[in-house]
Amino acid sequence: MQNKVREKLSGGANLVGMMHFTGSPMMIEVMASAGMDFANIDMEHSPIGIELAAHLIRTADAAGITPFVRVPSVDPGMIKQVLNLGASGVIVPHATKQDCLDAVAAVRYAPEGVRGSCPAIRAATYTQPDWAKWTRHANATISVIPLLEEKAEIDAADEILSIDGVDIVFLGPFDYSVAMGIPGANFDHPVMAGALDRLVKAATSRGKCVMTSVGARIDTNYARQIFARGVRLISYSADALVFLEACRQIVATRA
Secondary structure: OOOHHHHHHHOOOOEEEEEEOOOOHHHHHHHHHHOOOEEEEEOOOOOOOHHHHHHHHHHHHHHOOEEEEEOOOOOHHHHHHHHHOOOOEEEEOOOOHHHHHHHHHHHOEOOOOOEOOOOOOHHHOOOOOOHHHHHHHHHHHOEEEEEEOOHHHHHOHHHHHOOOOOOEEEEOHHHHHHHHOOOOOOOOOHHHHHHHHHHHHHHHHOOOEEEEEOOOOOOHHHHHHHHHOOOOEEEEEEHHHHHHHHHHHHHHOOO
């Protein structure tokens, strides 16, 4: 399995994707057809379970869009399952430094980690003549993406960015704005903007990248402003919210 997101980032591109809540393979195909780079398949807040995740990952691969999975927590068993299905990485919600260390260990095969070995998995195309070579490839390409949502972790982000195996960090604007008592999860607010700018500076100094979201503000000009701050990946809201906004605009034509 390839991690096309890493390849595109190394080439200097800015990337865009979306949180996938609807559990619809067709929606994944539509995202890919539009030219999106990645789909963040949500298993934290949505009803998507492991069997449906398998179909969504297959769909993403067939359509040419990189599948990441937001797992509910750092559960090595769950992480192993989604990686065995072919996910290119995991997003870790409410990530602490210890969560990140544990997640990196969970995604890597021995001797670098604790991921259990089994050749009969989709990620390894169900057979690998050189298992040692395959494990080295997997260890080098799987992404661990901490979702930083608490003030303490964002303030101490450099400790997380120092971890080998963490190349992308995701600032979660909604939870962070709630933690800070700021309505709207909007990077126009100076506290929100300051947190994002500090995270981008810390990541860039280590040759790493920041992902964030437009939240509920579904506005392409706003997204461009976020990219202008040095963010490299935008998870553009969630598929259900984008569809909701489109439906609201359609309904408004009755007036």
